Amino acid sequence: MIAHHPDDALLMAYASGMADEATGLILATHLHFCSECRIKSAQLETIGGSLLEDLPPQPLAAGALQATLAKLDQVKPYERPRPPRSRDGTPGVLRAYLGSDLRDVRWRKMGPRLAYAPLFRRGGMAVRLLRGVPGAESGPHTHQGLEYTLVLQGGYTDVTGSYAPGDLQVMEAGEHHNPVADPGEDCINLAVTTGRLTFDSLIQKIAAPLFGF
């Protein structure tokens, strides 16, 4: 069971189309795991439908309908893309951004126990995968901006609780934590951050900018 969910405001940002692409990706990946939020998200879309229905209509130019009717024969029915299925359970929505399954990701080492793989940056948001062997610590750090973390494999624990696959953690600016990877499989997370992290330790303070954190 998923224990940690996005709140209504975040789900609404996704349903309304206001969420930026990075936030949208982590929310869509949460939905891959979470039936409760899939239902909520569909309910929120019905609010969009109701608002659309109740908007005062803006008339189109004369001839707009005729112009569109004239195009109907020129367009092909839409076919939903059918990407190849993952061989290791990688969520399809994430796979589209990785270009591969999780097991084929090329990791960049950050010391002996941690690795990362950058996905993309857009509008001040950085999206990356993080990986830690059991017992690995990220090192105590404070967030200057928001951080969303979604567990894809394994799990981790910090002062706020334990996080397993599908769980989403939201850290607000100024919050401080030190996640530690749980025993078992390597912990793999999808992380979206705005703003840099400030690490407590001097070595990490120096290393973080090198790795783009």
Add this chain to the structure above:
Amino acid sequence: MDALLLRVAAERDRSAFAALFTHFAPRVKAYLIRLGASSGVAEELAQEALLSVWRKAHLFDPAKASAATWLFTIARNLRIDAIRREKRPELDPEDFMPEPGADADAGLMLAENEGRLRLALRELPVDQIQVVELSFFADKPHSQIAEELGTVKSRLRLAMGRLKRAMGGDA
């Protein structure tokens, strides 16, 4: 509207399409203008949205959503694509993790509850309908809205509580 959409899907019925166009294109145009598009761009995209309706009608499932909700998702995605020039990461409807104990029929409740939701929306107190509208019609990235939340967040929680009760579920 649902029946018209089903006729477009099954019979490629042009008069049904024309009726859908007449109803929805001016609403999609209004939606885009509300979100800051110029009248010209909104006009063009409203026509494109209705052309998508023609192309995608076979994907419409009245058990999952009403025609208005389905149109909303098309207009929303078109705006992200054409105006924001981003993608909207979407869950593949045929590829997600089944969760043990989840209520598989819960989705089927949606369409029949939409009427009740619409009534509940209209009866929300003004400050609550404002935050719901802000969430759908204010073109700001979520991070920016989050910075401004505060009272908005609690109002949204109240609004969501009422809407959920109206939809007859706690989900």
